[in-house]
Amino acid sequence: MIDYIVRSTKLPKTNIKSTIQLLNEDCTIPFISRYRKEATGNLDEVQIGEIVKYKEQFEALEKRKQAILKALEEQDVLTEELKQKIEQTQDLTTLEDLYLPYKKKRKTKAETARKxxxxxxxxxxxxxxxxxxxxxxxxxxxxxxxxxxxxxxxxxxxxxxxxxxxxxxxxxxxxxxxxxxxxxxxxxxxxxxxxxxxxxxxxxxxxxxxxxxxxxxxxxxxxxxxxxxxxxxxxxxxxxxxxxxxxxxxxxxxxxxxxxxxxxxxxxxxxxxxxxxxxxxxxxxxxxxxxxxxVFAKNLKQLLLGSPIGEKRVLAIDPGFRTGCKIVCLDAQGNLKHNETIYPHAPKNDSIGAIKKISSLAEAYKIEAIAIGNGTASRETEALIRKIQFKNEIQVFVVSEAGASIYSASKIAREEFPNYDVTVRGSVSIGRRLQDPLAELVKIDAQSIGVGQYQHDVDQTKLQKQLDTVVENCVNAVGVNINSASTPLLSYVSGIGPKLAENIFNYRTENGVFKSRKDILKVPRLGGKAFEQSAAFLRIKGAKNPLDDSAVHPERYAIVKQMAKDEGVSLQELIGNKTKLQNIDLKHYVSDSIGLLTLQDIIKELEKPGLDIRETAKVFTFNQNIKTITDLHEGQLLPGIVNNITNFGCFVDVGIKESGLIHVSNLSDSFVKDVNEHVHLHQQIIVKVLEVDVARKRIQLKLHK
CATH class of the missing domain: 1.10.3500.10 (Tex N-terminal region-like)
Structure with missing residues (x-):
């Protein structure tokens, strides 16, 4: 197996061997890549994922070999030479070719001729x-x-x-x-x-x-x-x-x-x-x-790691014409505080009533940001909001609705909001996406988020597996607040899974918030192995031990305490103290159980404990004169947001129903090998209109540098 993986990945043999040993001990990819760097030679999650892929391929090949050998033995046709050929084969196609002459056949012309x-x-x-x-x-x-x-x-x-x-x-x-x-x-x-x-x-x-x-x-x-x-x-x-x-x-x-x-x-x-x-x-x-x-995996990663606005009070709007705009008010933790419907657009055209209602709700719930879904009537609703003179400064964001309707009708949404209909749940999802895209999007089947190419035509098992890996890697890269995370979010934490996530949620409901990482061990059926794999990815805000709200693994707390003692300061004084931390001689702490790579990670984390790797959300404004595709003409320069990336280019939202395409040939004057090297999902860019085909609803754009 090791030789097979070495040939396929070109990674060092010793690193592969150590990684497989850890995988066989039920360690997860996020845990191995983050906390076992010495053993793997600093392999990242992508490289470890490749090892897992070829390990599974090898195991499938071996399983097929055994099945074929058994079938040949039963037919009494297995010679020593044939057995050797089968055992030495490293390729499934060659293996099936070797077996083909002995395969039981349906009635064939050759079979009739033999008879x-x-x-x-x-x-x-x-x-x-x-x-x-x-x-x-x-x-x-x-x-x-x-x-x-x-x-x-x-x-x-x-x-x-x-x-x-x-x-x-x-x-x-x-x-x-x-x-x-x-x-x-x-x-x-x-x-x-x-x-x-x-x-x-x-x-x-x-x-x-x-x-x-x-x-x-x-x-x-x-x-x-x-x-x-x-x-x-x-x-x-x-x-x-x-x-x-x-x-x-x-x-x-x-x-x-x-x-x-x-x-x-x-x-x-x-x-x-x-x-x-x-x-x-x-x-x-x-x-x-x-x-x-x-392509889908890259897009999903960028979407999940999209910029959060953080813990701010949000008014979210799911816009519509005839059925009205559904409004919800959420507190800083995403809890639903109020919901109702306004009718500012045709046919009712009650824009004055709508403005009064939004103003009063913004004041009553101390709203800090407004999230507007980017579907039907989005532009009209945004224009209405921008007319309102709020007493306090409120940021206005247009948020992708992709998959919100899937979430609103799901079992998760029904369990979260049993007394509300799908329209309210959809609006809540839009608001929460602004607060924390990752925490909200993990509740939706990744295939329904709509950021790929032909995702319904590809092998669905392979797609699901890859997307689950992406979600898991993103969740663990960011870390999860155990006291506010939903069950779906907890289920993606390293070593947890759906059943333990449910147990954590139930324990929290019955016993109140977790005060320390040690409390996690009180969760039913969460044993030592699950704790080892998950603890460092679960954060506890305001914990007595500040390390409980960091990416430092509990198995390394003693070393951090020793560092503080050696520097003559308390643990609290050491954390965030860049000068002290950079003066520490890490070689002094290297031992058989901990190496320089892990120690460097610890120092990096102590400098900015619990730092969110994601950028903060920025406000964006479309060209207010562009309402439909007929308003576009060649040569225009427009602000836009990248809303999908494919191998042949990227699609850009310029504020109308139809997205425009920047073909790979229009991304750069030089050859484009990977679209992701030039743009990323939700990036705010300026585009030039090259061509507008109103009949086919197609817009050709060029990236304007």
């Missing part, structure tokens, strides 16, 4: 020594075989199956497909004029190299095929492929060679090409899935 006694004839043909194979075939024309031609056809079916099962032939064709396959599409004429088909019209007649097609285009093509708008074909030069196969198999120029040539053609058309072209397309799809999942 009719044609295998000896097939062997004679494959020996390529007989000069008059037609005469020999007469002997086999009996029973169900009516003629020599039927006998030869049956023999060719057997030969075709042998050719199909040859690993060297399969690899030869794989190589041709991987290097030269073209993917082409044709529109289904009966569906060509349907409205839904128009978004795929670029692919009504398309052809491209499969090895070079960008991931987003392949996924779009496969979606169009799944929805029945186009037909997809994979093609290679069949004449060239057959020539290569002939050269590999045919060694004579007699009548046997003619039969083998026919068998090769049959094997290619009926068995090899259909199977291997599907395999190649499936591999291309896997690769495209991986690229799309990576």
């Amino acid at each position: 009719n006694g044609l295998e000896p004839l097939a062997k004679i043909i494959m020996s390529q020594k007989a000069n008059d194979i037609e005469s020999i075939a007469y002997k086999y024309a009996k029973g169900d075989i009516a003629s020599p031609d039927d006998a030869l056809e049956g023999a060719r079916h057997i030969i075709a199956e042998w050719i199909n099962e040859r690993a060297d032939i399969r690899n030869l064709l794989r190589n041709q497909l991987e290097r030269h396959a073209q993917i082409s599409t044709k529109v289904v004429k009966a569906k060509k004029d349907e409205d839904k088909a128009q978004k795929f019209r670029d692919y009504f007649d398309w052809s491209e190299s499969l090895s070079r097609i960008p991931s987003h285009r392949l996924l779009a093509i496969l979606r169009a095929e799944n929805e029945g708008f186009i037909r997809v074909k994979i093609e290679i030069d069949a004449i060239r492929a057959l020539e290569l196969m002939d050269n590999r198999i045919i060694r004579s120029q007699n009548s046997c060679a003619d039969q083998i040539e026919l068998a090769i053609s049959d094997a290619y058309k009926r068995l090899l090409f259909p199977s291997l072209s599907n395999e190649t397309l499936s591999k291309a799809k896997d690769k495209a899935d991986e690229a799309a999942i990576t």
Whole structure:
């Protein structure tokens, strides 16, 4: 396993070995990357994640090997040579090729030919020594075989199956497909004029190299095929492929060679090409899935680590026209204090009443910030808010609504607000997203947040696994206030999980707030291992021991206390004292149990204990003259917010319903390898309008430096 992971990751062998040992001891990725740096050689969570991935791949390969060996033993066909080949195989495709000749088959043409006694004839043909194979075939024309031609056809079916099962032939064709396959599409004429088909019209007649097609285009093509708008074909030069196969198999120029040539053609058309072209397309799809999942994961990380406004009192508005604007007032901890509906827009147009109501609520609940959802009627509501003369300064933010409706109808939302309907819950979610995006967004299925490309078309199991890892890493990077965190947020803390999160929440409800990290051990079923993995990620505000509100692990408290003693100050005086901390000779504290990397982390944390790694939210204002797509024209410079990133560019909200696209070619004057190196999610930027297609509702933008 270690060698397999070394080959796949190119990471040092000793570091991989130590990491696997820690994983086998039920340590989590966040814990290992943060608190076991000496053991891993300072590997980060991405590298440890790669080790986990290849460890699982290796285990799956070994499991498949054992299943195949067992099946071959039961068939009594397992030779020592075959067993050795299987055991030495490091690749699933090669393993399946080795097993293919022994796989139990459904009724095939070759199987029928064998039952009719044609295998000896097939062997004679494959020996390529007989000069008059037609005469020999007469002997086999009996029973169900009516003629020599039927006998030869049956023999060719057997030969075709042998050719199909040859690993060297399969690899030869794989190589041709991987290097030269073209993917082409044709529109289904009966569906060509349907409205839904128009978004795929670029692919009504398309052809491209499969090895070079960008991931987003392949996924779009496969979606169009799944929805029945186009037909997809994979093609290679069949004449060239057959020539290569002939050269590999045919060694004579007699009548046997003619039969083998026919068998090769049959094997290619009926068995090899259909199977291997599907395999190649499936591999291309896997690769495209991986690229799309990576994009989604990067976007999700940026979204989760979005800027919080912090513990401020918020008035949140879910805007609407006919149904009105749903308003909620939240205290600094996100608790719902008040809710009602106002109707400032058409058809009621009660803007005066709405302004009075918002003013009085802002004063009554000492509101410090207003969060407006970015859906229908968002711009109109923002314009209304900006007209109000508040007594105190109030910051106004437009907040993404993505997934708020999913949350409002979820079990979590019903449990939080059993006496309120979905509209109130949705408004609360908008307000809380401004206070702390991470704490709120973890309650929503990550796939519903809508910050990826083709996330519903990729392998859902792989996607879910990757997104769970991202959420876990983000939650643990920020840390969690154990006394205010929701059950979903607690469940992502290292070593906790859903059941212990529920136990923590219930314990807190019954016994009041946790006063120290030691109190965490009183939670039912939370044992020593869970405490070791989670304690440093759980923060306790205002604790007697200030280290309980820091990222310093409890196992290192004694060293910090020793440092304070050696410096002649109290623990409280040492924390935050940059001068004292930088004067400490860390080598003095290095031992078998703690190294320099961990000590450097401790000093860094003590300088700014509990510091939130996220930036503080900033107010942003769109161009107030731009209301719809028809207000845009070429050459305009506009403020915008990046609201989605893909491999082919990024989408930007310029304050209207439709988002504009900055294609990769318009992000920079030089080549763009990774869109994330130029922009990040929710970044405030200036864009230049290049093109506006009102009919297709498409806006082309350029990043203005």
